[in-house]
Amino acid sequence: MTSRFEQLAVDCLEPRRLAAFWCAVLDYTVHEDRDGELVEIGPAALAPLDELRRTPVAPQIVFARGHTTKIRKNRLHLDVCPIDSDQAAEVQRIIALGARPIDIGTAKEASWTVLADPEGNEFCVLRSLAPGHFEE
Known part of the structure; x- marks a missing residue:
């Protein structure tokens, strides 16, 4: 028997606002x-x-609408990879959509950038998968 990862559920204060943000980030x-x-x-x-x-x-x-604000670091977070730009350009695009950089103590030499979505949920922008940036 096997299961599939079909959905990720996120409790939040403003479902439409967060959905719009993530639709823009992920092209959903x-x-x-x-x-x-x-x-x-x-x-x-x-x-x-x-x-x-x-x-x-x-x-x-x-x-889904919840009734509490986020108060501590997420135990689970999303990682996203740019597919048609470099990492720095994608970080700037996502910030323009409403994310903000945050410091959670990541080492300066880390290959990822930590951001927070409009409700403060951490996520990481990893290396680019764009041609010329990531080769198999």
């Missing part, structure tokens, strides 16, 4: 919006069920 679209209380985003084309059964696919993210 909104698949469901339940009056701003729960917003589900994912790739523009959802994988058919038979594909989901055969192989892992990009997960959806569900933002």
